[in-house]
Amino acid sequence: MPSIRHEAPLELLRHNPLLAAALLVGTGIQLPVEATAAVSDSNLTTCNPPEFRADAVTLLRGIDGSRLAVITESQSAAPKPRKRRAWPAYVAVAQSQHNCDAVLVVIAASRATARACRRTIHTGHPGFSLAPIVIGPHNTPDPTNPAFASVAPELTVLAALTHALDLTEDTNRRMVLDKLATLDRETRTTYTRFVQHAATNAARKALEELMASPTYRDDFVDGLLEQGRAEGEARSLLRVLTARGFAVPDHLRTHILSSADTAQLEAWMDKAVVADSLDAIFDN
Incomplete structure (x- = not known):
């Protein structure tokens, strides 16, 4: 996977x-x-x-x-x-x-x-x-x-993923959150998850504390709560698919786990309970 x-x-x-x-x-x-x-x-x-x-x-x-x-x-x-x-x-x-x-x-x-x-x-x-x-x-x-203004959020996340950006530095953590705050909620939530995954445990904890501060709370806390709900929905959906005997291909499993759209995940779950094929669940 x-x-x-x-x-x-x-x-x-x-x-x-x-x-x-x-x-x-x-x-x-x-x-x-x-x-x-x-x-x-x-x-x-x-x-x-x-x-x-x-x-x-x-x-x-x-x-x-x-x-x-x-x-x-x-x-x-x-x-x-x-x-x-x-x-x-x-x-x-x-x-x-x-x-x-x-x-x-x-x-x-x-x-x-x-x-x-x-x-x-x-x-x-x-x-x-x-x-x-x-x-x-x-x-x-x-x-x-x-010169990279059009891709600044993506480069910021990429720098975290390649460890070119030291997230143990408070200045860098604030720069990351400032860049992510310019994005729509769904993209911001996805990119935040990538940054958290790349960070060390100490840096991740400091980043989450900063997101909960008055400066960033409105932009990030609701998104993090939504992310947690989405991850739970995604894992529940995969359990239902497995229980019903569906062989979920890797690309579809990745797509489900990376989704931050709880409404979409819930819609897939409703279909998964009764559908007789993966196409019937995921073909919109």
Whole structure:
């Protein structure tokens, strides 16, 4: 089952695809001019097996018509040899599917993971080697940089996830809450959960105490209570599905557990009690 540590960076990309462009600033990659961004199909399978499914693919489009496909992989540990060997194929297939250049960005959760991911992948063909672009604790873009204003909340959460941001510092905790307070309630609740998951026990406790202070209480406390209710509803729903004999796939389990919408979870629960298939429950 995919962990929150793995899924959180990808959720940030799905919510704000321009994050893919921000991660490439300073890498030497030529970005499309005044690019817009859209999440693309992450299935990079060709007509023949094997299947190649990247964690995320974002297509950047410039006002001049230029395009760039950005493949993003989330790594909470060193990649296995089979995964590393697939990465050059991801790039080759993406540039073929989208008829434009393609690059690979790996988000690493620790310095050790970043070092492992940076290793050049040699394919055996002369001149055809892939050096992944790795974003980790050493080089996560600064979320306070005005140039990244459009993705500041996402970069802030990403900096917490990669431990580029020291949450034991009160100044950093306040900066995180200030950025999250600008978001709608559902997104704020989801992002807060990601930050809490990334923090040490001491930092998490200090963060929660700060959220309960007069400065932030109105923005965060109700959301945290709602988050707790949503987590309870999600786990109850999964228990009902298991009891009724449904085999819940990993992607659906992750979707259920990450939902902060209690009304939606309750609606799924009502259907789960009587439905004869997963499609009947989750196809709205």
